[in-house]
Amino acid sequence: MLKVYIETYGCQMNVSDSELMLGKLIAAGYESIAGPEGADVILVNTCAIRENAEQRVIGRLGELRRFMHRDTILGVTGCMAQRLGPRLLETDSRVSLVVGPDAYRSLPHLLEGAIKGERFSATDFDLEEHYEDFQAKRFDGVKAWIPVQRGCDYRCTYCIVPYTRGPERSRKLEDVVRETREVVEQGLSEIVLLGQTVNSYTDGTHDFADLLRAVGAVPGVKRLRYTSPHPNDFSDRVIAAMADTAAVCEHVHLPMQSGSSRTLKRMLRRYSREDYFNCVARMRAAIPGLTITTDIIVGFPGETDDDFEETMTAVRDIGFDDAFLFKFSMREGTPATRFPAELLVPDDVVTLRFDRLHAAMRSGARQRNMRRLGERMEVLVEKEARKGDDMLQARSRDYKTVIVPGDASMIGKYFTVELTGTTGSTFTGALVHERRALPVAS
Numbered sequence: 277m278l279k280v281y282i283e284t285y286g287c288q289m290n291v292s293d294s295e296l297m298l299g300k301l302i303a304a305g306y307e308s309i310a311g312p313e314g315a316d317v318i319l320v321n322t323c324a325i326r327e328n329a330e331q332r333v334i335g336r337l338g339e340l341r342r343f344m345h346r347d348t349i350l351g352v353t354g355c356m357a358q359r360l361g362p363r364l365l366e367t368d369s370r371v372s373l374v375v376g377p378d379a380y381r382s383l384p385h386l387l388e389g390a391i392k393g394e395r396f397s398a399t400d401f402d403l404e405e406h407y408e409d410f411q412a413k414r415f416d417g418v419k420a421w422i423p424v425q426r427g428c429d430y431r432c433t434y435c436i437v438p439y440t441r442g443p444e445r446s447r448k449l450e451d452v453v454r455e456t457r458e459v460v461e462q463g464l465s466e467i468v469l470l471g472q473t474v475n476s477y478t479d480g481t482h483d484f485a486d487l488l489r490a491v492g493a494v495p496g497v498k499r500l501r502y503t504s505p506h507p508n509d510f511s512d513r514v515i516a517a518m519a520d521t522a523a524v525c526e527h528v529h530l531p532m533q534s535g536s537s538r539t540l541k542r543m544l545r546r547y548s549r550e551d552y553f554n555c556v557a558r559m560r561a562a563i564p565g566l567t568i569t570t571d572i573i574v575g576f577p578g579e580t581d582d583d584f585e586e587t588m589t590a591v592r593d594i595g596f597d598d599a600f601l602f603k604f605s606m607r608e609g610t611p612a613t614r615f616p617a618e619l620l621v622p623d624d625v626v627t628l629r630f631d632r633l634h635a636a637m638r639s640g641a642r643q644r645n646m647r648r649l650g651e652r653m654e655v656l657v658e659k660e661a662r663k664g665d666d667m668l669q670a671r672s673r674d675y676k677t678v679i680v681p682g683d684a685s686m687i688g689k690y691f692t693v694e695l696t697g698t699t700g701s702t703f704t705g706a707l708v709h710e711r712r713a714l715p716v717a718s
């Protein structure tokens with residue numbers, strides 16, 4: 277039996293794709309192994325979103341050589357494979373397969389060729405491809421990533437995704453519900469719906485509101501999340517479905533990218549600062565206790581000091597619970613490459629802005645988290661904590677990380693905890709024993 281190892285970089289969609297690839301290869305007779313040692317096939321599932329994501333992969337391809345024997349097949353899959361295609365075969369003589377996100381169905385066949393010494397690049401888009409008949413080999417025993425949409429039809433000027441994942445298409449609602457039933461039967465109770473702009477989901481008959489209601493109605497689904505939405509696709513119907521569906525968690529990851537309408541316009545985000553604030557207000561009004569996290573790009577071409585100050589005030593006024601901050605990275609082939617060179621923000625200015633935003637973000641989140649000490653809430657135990665013996669990492673419905681004492685038998689189960697401390701970003705919690713339990717604070 278040939279042994280396959282898949283290493284995954286980038287977003288949850290890539291994690292989900294790796295689960296699908298592994299499932300397909302196991303069905304074709306491969307054995308899955310957890311590390312590169314002794315592998316007959318090594319696949320690196322890559323990300324292309326920023327330059328440094330690609331640099332990491334290139335470095336890693338070099339490192340992996342030391343685990344390879346003469347016959348080991350090395351394949352590159354995912355967004356960087358799609359972006360570079362045959363160029364990867366030219367630059368790295370040990371790579372024998374380059375497979376883009378819509379071509380995973382052909383993996384077993386391509387591997388047969390590679391074993392005979394052939395080298396291939398497969399990067400055609402396939403707008404019908406949802407891998408419906410694949411049995412995903414899930415890495416996580418607590419939550420299930422379920423892709424509901426592939427590709428993206430927005431054209432944000434900085435973003436490579438429309439070019440690496442192609443046009444937007446959605447799975448049929450019935451297929452998503454069927455997969456949800458299957459994972460619940462396997463014992464998973466948290467579902468995370470995935471799509472590049474997941475709330476623009478439409479299968480021609482049903483929209484994202486219908487999907488939330490249908491998945492939330494599957495018996496055994498206790499928590500329902502989704503990532504990542506686009507602010508423009510939060511119709512009143514979708515917000516009402518979130519509010520009405522008990523399983524939908526009180527957290528949304530809502531990428532803002534910038535707090536300046538001028539910058540948002542050049543990003544082609546198709547909303548203004550006011551539109552974004554409005555979206556936040558509508559969601560907060562409908563969903564009590566909603567926490568909001570975001571993505572922000574610092575140093576987009578043409579971002580002035582005044583534009584940046586608008587991002588600072590937006591972060592202060594909205595009160596995000598957390599944010600992923602990114603320095604702008606120019607991606608070959610994106611519309612941003614056509615901005616005049618004088619619009620580029622110098623590196624030292626970007627770094628100063630990034631550090632200021634990071635500090636403001638952290639202190640805001642810290643203050644908000646401090647106010648929550650003493651609160652009681654339900655958590656789902658996800659895994660053993662990285663640090664400390666007999667400590668577990670758990671998650672609240674509103675996406676706070678809570679470290680609780682306990683042993684591995686508690687993983688996948690729900691407990692009531694009291695928040696006893698915070699580092700500013702994560703909490704420590706004490707288990708509240710049911711006999712003494714007070715009503716859970718909402």
Ligand code: 5AD
Nearest residue numbers: 434435531571572573602603604605
């Ligand atoms: N440079 C920096 N950040 C980017 N993102 C997407 N493209 C770029 C880029 N070229 C960020 C956005 C997006 C997140 C996944 O990555 O904030 O929401």
Ligand code: SF4
Nearest residue numbers: 428430432435437472
């Ligand atoms: Fe990229 Fe914009 Fe599509 Fe998100 S919505 S994947 S940022 S193009």
